[in-house]
Amino acid sequence: MNRDEWYDLARDLDWTLSYVDEKQAFPDEWTGAGDIPPSAWKDWDEPFRASYREYVRVQREKDASAYAVKEAFKRARGFDRLDAGHKAAAILHMGAVAMVEQMAVNMEGRFARFAPSPRWRNIAVYGMLDEIRHAQLNLSFSHDLLKQAPQFDWAVKAFHTNEWGILAVRHFLDDTLLGSSCVDSAVVTNLTLEHGFTNMQFVAFAAAAMEAGDVSFSNILSSIQTDEARHAQQGFPTAAILARFDRKRAQDLLDASFWRSLRLFHLLTGPAMDYYAPVHLRKHSFKEFMTEWVVHHHLRVLEDMGLAKPWYWDQFLLSLEHGHHAAQIATWFWRPTLWFNPCAGISRAEREWLVEKYPAWEDSWGVLWDEIIRNVNAGNMGKTYPETLPALCNLCQLPLGTALDRHHLQPYTTTYGPRLYYFCSEPCQWIFGLDPERYAGHMNIVDRFLAGQIQPMNLEGVLEWMGITQDVIGNDGSQYRWAKDYAR
Amino acid sequence: MGETRKEATRNRLRTWSALGELGRTPTEYEIVTHAMNHTTTRPLPLEMGPDTFGNRYLRRHRDEAAISVPDWNRFRDPDEMTYRKYNRVQDEAETFVDRVLDEYAERRRTDLDHAPEWLDGLQAMLTPQRFAVHGLQMSAAYLAQIAPASYIGNAAAFQAGDELRRVQRLAQRTLQLRLAHPERAFGTKDRERWEQDRDWQGARRAIERTFVARDWDEAFVALNLVVKPAFDAMFLASLSALARRHDDEVDALLLENLVADSQRSARWSRALARFAIDQRPDNRAALRLHLAAWRPLGDELIAGGSTLLARFGSAGDDGAVARGALDALAAEAGVG
Amino acid sequence: MAGPQPFPIYGRFVGDFVPHLVSALTTDSMPELAEKVAVHSVGRRLPARPGGRYEVLLAGKVIPDQVTLGELVAERRLPPLSWFDVRWRD
Numbered sequence: 070m071n072r073d074e075w076y077d078l079a080r081d082l083d084w085t086l087s088y089v090d091e092k093q094a095f096p097d098e099w100t101g102a103g104d105i106p107p108s109a110w111k112d113w114d115e116p117f118r119a120s121y122r123e124y125v126r127v128q129r130e131k132d133a134s135a136y137a138v139k140e141a142f143k144r145a146r147g148f149d150r151l152d153a154g155h156k157a158a159a160i161l162h163m164g165a166v167a168m169v170e171q172m173a174v175n176m177e178g179r180f181a182r183f184a185p186s187p188r189w190r191n192i193a194v195y196g197m198l199d200e201i202r203h204a205q206l207n208l209s210f211s212h213d214l215l216k217q218a219p220q221f222d223w224a225v226k227a228f229h230t231n232e233w234g235i236l237a238v239r240h241f242l243d244d245t246l247l248g249s250s251c252v253d254s255a256v257v258t259n260l261t262l263e264h265g266f267t268n269m270q271f272v273a274f275a276a277a278a279m280e281a282g283d284v285s286f287s288n289i290l291s292s293i294q295t296d297e298a299r300h301a302q303q304g305f306p307t308a309a310i311l312a313r314f315d316r317k318r319a320q321d322l323l324d325a326s327f328w329r330s331l332r333l334f335h336l337l338t339g340p341a342m343d344y345y346a347p348v349h350l351r352k353h354s355f356k357e358f359m360t361e362w363v364v365h366h367h368l369r370v371l372e373d374m375g376l377a378k379p380w381y382w383d384q385f386l387l388s389l390e391h392g393h394h395a396a397q398i399a400t401w402f403w404r405p406t407l408w409f410n411p412c413a414g415i416s417r418a419e420r421e422w423l424v425e426k427y428p429a430w431e432d433s434w435g436v437l438w439d440e441i442i443r444n445v446n447a448g449n450m451g452k453t454y455p456e457t458l459p460a461l462c463n464l465c466q467l468p469l470g471t472a473l474d475r476h477h478l479q480p481y482t483t484t485y486g487p488r489l490y491y492f493c494s495e496p497c498q499w500i501f502g503l504d505p506e507r508y509a510g511h512m513n514i515v516d517r518f519l520a521g522q523i524q525p526m527n528l529e530g531v532l533e534w535m536g537i538t539q540d541v542i543g544n545d546g547s548q549y550r551w552a553k554d555y556a557r
Numbered sequence: 558m559g560e561t562r563k564e565a566t567r568n569r570l571r572t573w574s575a576l577g578e579l580g581r582t583p584t585e586y587e588i589v590t591h592a593m594n595h596t597t598t599r600p601l602p603l604e605m606g607p608d609t610f611g612n613r614y615l616r617r618h619r620d621e622a623a624i625s626v627p628d629w630n631r632f633r634d635p636d637e638m639t640y641r642k643y644n645r646v647q648d649e650a651e652t653f654v655d656r657v658l659d660e661y662a663e664r665r666r667t668d669l670d671h672a673p674e675w676l677d678g679l680q681a682m683l684t685p686q687r688f689a690v691h692g693l694q695m696s697a698a699y700l701a702q703i704a705p706a707s708y709i710g711n712a713a714a715f716q717a718g719d720e721l722r723r724v725q726r727l728a729q730r731t732l733q734l735r736l737a738h739p740e741r742a743f744g745t746k747d748r749e750r751w752e753q754d755r756d757w758q759g760a761r762r763a764i765e766r767t768f769v770a771r772d773w774d775e776a777f778v779a780l781n782l783v784v785k786p787a788f789d790a791m792f793l794a795s796l797s798a799l800a801r802r803h804d805d806e807v808d809a810l811l812l813e814n815l816v817a818d819s820q821r822s823a824r825w826s827r828a829l830a831r832f833a834i835d836q837r838p839d840n841r842a843a844l845r846l847h848l849a850a851w852r853p854l855g856d857e858l859i860a861g862g863s864t865l866l867a868r869f870g871s872a873g874d875d876g877a878v879a880r881g882a883l884d885a886l887a888a889e890a891g892v893g
Numbered sequence: 894m895a896g897p898q899p900f901p902i903y904g905r906f907v908g909d910f911v912p913h914l915v916s917a918l919t920t921d922s923m924p925e926l927a928e929k930v931a932v933h934s935v936g937r938r939l940p941a942r943p944g945g946r947y948e949v950l951l952a953g954k955v956i957p958d959q960v961t962l963g964e965l966v967a968e969r970r971l972p973p974l975s976w977f978d979v980r981w982r983d
Contacts, residue, residue, distance in 0.1 A: 070663070070729055078744055079728035082691040084752055086765055094768040098610050121722045122651045129644040136641070171593040171707060174714060181698030181717060187691060194694065194721045197701060197714045202640045205589035212588045215570045225573045228595035239595075239604035247596065248603050248611025395910055402938075437910060437938040444937070452937050460903040460912040460974075468911045469903070475910040480903075480976045489972045491903070510606020515914055519901055519973065540570075 072120050080188045099183040101250025105314045113186040113306045117299050119195055128202065128296075135206060135292040142285035143213045153412055153546040154345035155281040156218065160409035162274070163211045164223035165238055165337055169246070170204035176246040176254055180303065184251045189303060196300035203293050210289055219540045223408040230536030233406055233514055234336060237466035240511070241329050252307060253322060260304025260370065261326035262333075268297045269362040270338050273353075277342075280350040305370075312374040321503055324379040327367055328496040331388065332465040332472070334359070339393020340400060343423065344414025345546070354426040356389045381496045388472050388494075390427060394434045395471035402441075403455050405528075406535055407543030415442075416551035433474035445552040456528065461513045462493035464501050469493050485509050575630075586637035592630050593707035619703050622774040623843035626836035629706035634825045643715050647722065654726060654814055658733070661807040668737035668807070675803040676738060678869035683808060684731040685747040685757065686792055687724050692764035693788065694720035696780045703773040712825045716781075719818035726811060756868070759861030760788060763854040778847035779854075781826035786886050787855040789819040790879035791862035799871050823886055830890035844892045855883055896920075900962055901973050904930030907980035908939050914974075919963030923949040923956050930979040942981060950978040 086094055097103065102110070142148070148156075177200055180193030211224035227235050245257045275290035312319040342355040353361070371378060379385065401411045415423070415438050423430045444452040459468035470478040472494035481492040485505050492498035501508050517523060523534045532542070572583045575592040583591075596602035602615040636642075661667045671679070697717035704710035735743040751757055763784045770776045797812035833840040863876030887893040897920040904926075905912035913933040917926050927947035935941050949956045956965065965971060 070658075070732065075725075075728045075732040078687065078731050079725045082688050082724070084688055084748055086768075087752070088762040088765040089769050094765070098614075121647075121718070121725050122655065125644045125647040125651055128640075129648045132641050132644065168593065168595055174710070175702045178698045178702035178710075178714065178717070182695050182702065190691075190695060190698075191721060191724075194698065194717050197698065198640065198643075198718050201711060201714060204593060205640050208589045208593075209585070212573065215572065219570045222570055222574050225575050225592055229575070229592070229598055236604060243596070243603040244605055244611070248605055248609060398938075399911065434910075436908075440936070440938050440940055443940075455913075455933065455937075457916075457933055458914040460905075460914060470905075470911045475908060478905065478910065478912070482976075489974060491974070506606075507609060508606065510608050511604070515974070518914070 072118060072123075076118060080191050082187045095183060095185065097250070099179060099250055100185050101252030101254075102185045103252070103315065103318070105185075105252075105310060107185065109310050109314055110186040110189075113189050113310060115188060115192050116302050116305065119192075119299060124195060124198070128198075131292055131295065132202070132206075135288055136209070138288040139210055139213065139285045142283075146217075147282065147284065148214050148217055151283055152281055152347050153410065154347055154414070155278065155283055157409050157412055157546050158274070158341040158345045159278070159283065159286055160218060160220045160223070161337065161341065163207055163221055164227040164408055165235065167204060167207040167211065167224040168228040169238070169242055170200050170207060172242060172246040173200040173258070174204065176258060177300065179254065180251050189251075189307070192300065192303055196303065199296040199300050202296065206289050206293060210285065220408050220410075223541065226536065227408065231514075232408065232535045232537065233403075233466070234400070236514065237336065238333065240464075240466045241333060244507075245326075252311060255304045255307035256311065256319070256322045257326035257329075258304075259301050260308050261323065261367070262330045263297060264301040264304055265327070265366050265370070266330045266334055266363055268294065268301060269358070269366070270334070271297070273342070273358055273362075274338075276352065277346050277350065280352075281347060308370070308374060312376060316376070319374060320376050323367075323371065323374075323376060324381070324496075325500045325503060327379055328381065328385070328494075328500065329465065331385065331392070332467060332493075332497070334363075335388075335392035335396045335471065336400070336467060340397040340411065340414075343393060343426075344397050344419070345412045348414075348416075348419045348422050351422070355393050356426065359389055379496075381499070384473075384495060387477070390429055391433060391474040391477075392472055394423075394427070394430065395474065396467070398434060398437060399459065399468050399471055401545075402453070403459070404543040404545065405454065405532060406537060408537065408541040410544050410546040412546035413438075413549075413551055417554040419551070429474070433476065437475070442552055442555045445549050446556045458515055458518060458531070460491060461515050462497050463490040463511070463513050463516075464492055464497035464508060466513055467493055472497070584637060586633075586639050586642075589639055590707055590711055594705070594710065597629070597705050615703075618771045619705055619773045622705075622772050623846075624774045624833050624837075624840040626833060626840070630708060631836070632706060632708045632829060632832045634708060634712045635828050636821055636824060638712060638715050638821075638825075643718070647718075650814055650817065651722070654811055657807060657810045657814075658729065661810075662730075662733045662737075666737065667805075668734055671803070671805060674869065675805060676734075676741060678799075678803070679734060679805075679808070680741060680743060680746070681750065681754070681756075682792065682796055682865055682869065684727060684734070684744055685750045685754075687727045687731070687747060688751040689757075689760050689764055689788060689792070690720050690724045690727065692761075692767070693780070693785055694724065696764070696767040696770075696776070696784075699767075700773070700776055700780060703771075703776060705773060709829060716818075716822050719815075719822070722818065723815050726815070730808065730811065754865075756861045756865040759854075759857035759859070760792075763787070763858045766854055774843065775847050775850075777826070777829070778844060779851045781822060782830065782848060782886060782890060782892070783851040783855040783883065784858065786819070786823060787858045787879060787883055788862075789816070790882045791859060791866065791875060793819055794882075795862075795866055795871065795875040795878065799866055799869065802870065827886065827890045830892055834891045841892060844890075848887060848892055852883070856880065859883075898963070900966060902926075902930075902962075903974050903976045904933070905976065905978050906931050906934035906939065907978055909934035910938070912976065915977075917962050919961065919966065921962045923958045923960055926962055926977065927979045930977060946982045947979050948982040950980070951975070953978075 174197050177193045177196035181190050184190045211221040214221045271290050271294040275287045278287035339355045404411055441453055481498045483490045523530050603611045694717050697713050700713035701710045731744040767779050770779045793812045793816045797809050801809035859876050859879045866875050867873050897918040900917050900919050902915050902917050903912045904915040915929050927949050
């Protein structure tokens with residue numbers, strides 16, 4: 070039997086509800102169809118078809134292979150021998166991503182229940198299963214490594230804490246994965262974040278992990294990525310229908326999701342690529358990677374939809390020069406608030422690489438690192454640590470100034486109701502303005518601190534509130550060895 | 558600030574700190590399922606404003622549900638289903654079904670042998686199920702997203718997978734029957750039957766009503782203790798037996814095989830209800846209230862289904878058997 | 894006049910990449926405020942200048958030394974977390 074011959078019989082299963090009200094069964098807050106007419110959804114069609122029968126067979130084989138590699142690596146105790154930079158990247162990844170995979174199960178469940186097309190609802194069931202796979206692979210990998218690195222505990226623990234990076238991830242992803250309509254989620258998560266950003270990043274990260282000698286992690290990432298195309302595809306037909314019937318909504322959604330994904334990537338991917346990855350193994354810089362893969366993909370999507378480039382494109386390009394360098398120095402400096410050990414990534418050799426890839430690096434960032442280096446070599450370690458919280462964006466939750474560099478640092482504020490809101494950038498401010506009611510009730514960490522929610526009101530209190538314990542508290546990944554390059 | 562980590566005094570972690578003091582090695586199932594819902598352990602589920610739709614919805618329909626326990630993460634699915642295990646189990650089940658369809662329908666072409674009365678029966682009872690099961694699939698997915706723990710949500714997600722499986726197998730049978738009997742145009746009138754056939758309306762009403770059961774505990778009782786077991790009793794178990802009486806081994810074997818998926822759902826559902834009652838005896842009253850509200854819908858589903866089966870030669874006691882199955886499930890769940 | 898009240902501000906030392914949360918007091922003079930802001934940047938990510946002095950700017954205008962934060966707050970109805978810049982006085 071040819072799958073194409075029975076496929077429609079398995080997916081064209083809408084009927085007219087008689088015993089419940091349509092709007093009650095498909096509330097717009099969950100469906101998100103808005104003004105798009107119901108008939109528009111008849112055209113929804115997934116690019117990749119799959120039968121359940123093929124699914125369970127193929128996935129069973131994939132897992133047999135992925136778990137076997139993981140077992141072999143575990144027995145060989147390979148993780149011990151890996152580079153500090155790779156360890157940092159792996160622990161960061163597991164803490165930030167394992168729970169997100171499980172959250173995606175929830176989102177796919179939303180599609181499977183509330184999507185306005187039965188074809189879409191069906192595909193989402195595979196999506197639910199895929200994301201369970203990803204969560205469970207990540208957890209299995211991390212659990213194996215607990216004895217060698219207790220920081221892998223954060224694969225489960227992270228999202229139960231108030232660690233600031235995790236709160237930043239949650240502000241975006243609790244919204245789009247757990248608190249948004251199907252249509253919005255499909256465009257923001259599937260199309261932009263998954264297909265546009267993480268899909269690319271997993272491939273790059275898998276290659277980097279392989280280069281670093283972490284066969285198991287590389288294998289898991291690659292294996293996960295083979296599932297991505299199948300469920301990330303939900304974004305395309307949805308966005309196409311949206312663009313046809315509500316261009317402004319499509320444009321705004323794509324522009325907002327691109328910027329928010331970028332900010333997440335500045336934090337989670339930029340430092341890993343440009344500072345943690347061993348310098349002699351780096352195939353491309355973060356900027357090169359983003360330009361070649363992410364930008365290219367996003368521009369093609371916009372073109373296909375007949376939409377324009379984001380209005381903030383020039384700011385985006387400038388942000389590619391700086392955003393992740395800002396994230397690097399911020400996370401390194403505030404390293405006790407991390408559950409992993411960040412690498413400074415500024416030995417002479419690494420610095421040369423940075424300067425070659427980013428001509429503005431010395432003036433924008435090198436100057437700041439030089440003072441840190443002086444303090445390390447003089448033994449003034451206290452000065453290499455912070456004594457207060459940085460100012461934070463009320464949208465992306467990241468420190469003000471970290472979308473660009475110190476020369477572009479300026480206040481962006483909005484007064485809404487009784488409150489004053491700060492933003493790291495014009496795009497973040499704009500996103501807030503698109504739907505202030507969605508964001509205005511939220512308190513960032515500074516707001517919570519000032520409201521007395523963090524006690525005692527000092528850095529020890531902050532660390533405890535963030536769930537940072539002595540066995541995970543972050544410190545320099547290479548015990549400051551890089552500072553010797555600069556010692557007289 | 559500025560201290561180095563005390564390597565020597567660090568406690569070696571044997572398992573997730575979230576599992577606490579288990580006093581034993583965790584199972585693979587626990588390792589990959591435990592505490593994987595971060596929205597249930599804090600007063601504000603989502604990192605959004607407190608009055609945003611998502612937060613209000615979860616607080617109202619999940620966190621303020623009538624049933625509560627100290628920790629839903631203590632629940633365990635008796636099948637300890639993980640993704641790995643799910644695909645292993647279902648790949649084997651699908652292999653069996655492949656062989657049945659290949660052997661009987663493709664090779665022996667047994668569909669050509671059926672009496673017209675049975676072909677009428679298949680058009681009335683088998684192929685229109687696709688719509689009903691799509692509805693069951695949707696509600697299983699709802700349960701997956703509203704469940705208060707990953708131990709529960711994952712089980713519901715696998716249940717949605719099972720329904721997708723069933724729909725596709727029914728679609729394949731629809732195609733096979735259409736090819737064997739082109740003049741009957743199998744599948745083309747299924748939506749009409751589902752929407753209009755008097756004997757399908759009990760099922761349709763019950764399934765549609767599950768679409769507006771928002772509170773997670775009500776959604777659970779409605780779908781997993783009433784509507785799905787009622788539907789499966791009629792349209793898997795009883796229909797399978799009826800198919801066999803009509804010498805339709807293909808459909809008998811297929812539906813029988815699908816019963817295993819249904820039984821798996823019943824197992825974790827029973828266990829969940831008992832868990833809720835063990836943890837807090839007051840939960841029993843709340844569960845029974847939901848059951849009382851939904852059982853009549855289940856009975857109507859059974860009545861319609863039983864009339865339908867009787868039109869095609871069933872002994873007429875399918876209804877009693879199905880109602881008995883519902884009673885037994887409720888009793889075993891501690892809510893009878 | 895009431896005793897010193899805490900008043901949180903965002904303080905950015907010009908040249909650093911990030912402003913900080915600074916717990917100032919209404920009785921702080923501008924040099925005192927400047928010190929509280931500068932301590933998070935000068936000597937940490939920007940070099941100190943022996944003998945150097947600071948000045949404080951609000952909305953781009955230098956504030957005279959003797960003005961207190963409390964006076965500024967009252968006069969301009971400043972909300973908490975108002976943004977202050979601190980830089981080297983040339």
